[in-house]
Amino acid sequence: MELKGQGSLGKGTDMKNTLLILLLTIQANAFAGGWETGNDLNNLLSQPENNFFAAGKASGYITAIADERAYSMDWIMTRIMSDPSTTQQQKGELVEKTFGMLKEHWVCFPGGVTVSQLTAVVKNWLAKSPQRWNESASKLVQDALKENFPCNSVNDLMK
Numbered sequence: 001m002e003l004k005g006q007g008s009l010g011k012g013t014d015m016k017n018t019l020l021i022l023l024l025t026i027q028a029n030a031f032a033g034g035w036e037t038g039n040d041l042n043n044l045l046s047q048p049e050n051n052f053f054a055a056g057k058a059s060g061y062i063t064a065i066a067d068e069r070a071y072s073m074d075w076i077m078t079r080i081m082s083d084p085s086t087t088q089q090q091k092g093e094l095v096e097k098t099f100g101m102l103k104e105h106w107v108c109f110p111g112g113v114t115v116s117q118l119t120a121v122v123k124n125w126l127a128k129s130p131q132r133w134n135e136s137a138s139k140l141v142q143d144a145l146k147e148n149f150p151c152n153s154v155n156d157l158m159k
Contacts, residue, residue, distance in 0.1 A: 038126060038133035038140040045123045059119045065141045066118050069107045073151075076102070099154045105142075108151040121148045 041061065047054035080086075080094045099106075125144035126133070132140060150156075 036137070038129075038135055038137050041122075041137040041140070042126045042130075042133055045119070045126065059115050061137070062118050062122050062141055063115050065138055066107070066109070066145060069105075069142065069145060070109060073102075073106045095154055099151070103151060104146070106151045107145045107149040108156040109149050113149075118145070121145070 041058060044054045044058040049055070076098060077095065080091055080098065083091070086094065122141055122144045125147065126140065129140070
């Protein structure tokens with residue numbers, strides 16, 4: 001079973017891209033305490049393209065949140081589907097119930113989505129939502145991803 005939540009963030013990347021994502025994720029975790037609002041993240045995303053430090057911090061932060069969303073969904077679904085003590089029918093019912101309860105928290109990334117795409121989606125979403133820049137940056141990133149990569153049905157979770 002392969003889940004859409006992984007996209008290119010979890011599989012299929014070459015070693016160079018994997019290391020880059022890892023470094024950006026680690027960097028995002030190191031700096032996450034400094035981003036309290038969307039104002040801070042928007043400021044980083046508004047820097048000139050040649051400001052690689054700001055770009056790396058912003059895309060690393062966004063990637064870390066996207067990875068967490070994809071991983072948590074994958075982890076839950078894998079646990080349900082690999083439980084040997086339940087029948088296929090019970091697994092199906094559990095998946096449906098879990099999806100219903102957590103639908104608003106999950107994102108379904110299409111295969112091949114890139115860090116650049118995720119960053120552009122969040123940047124564009126923030127540009128359209130300046131009234132919310134005072135809110136938590138992590139909440140705003142999650143809302144941007146959920147709005148742009150929704151899971152509308154259980155089938156969206158599976159490839």
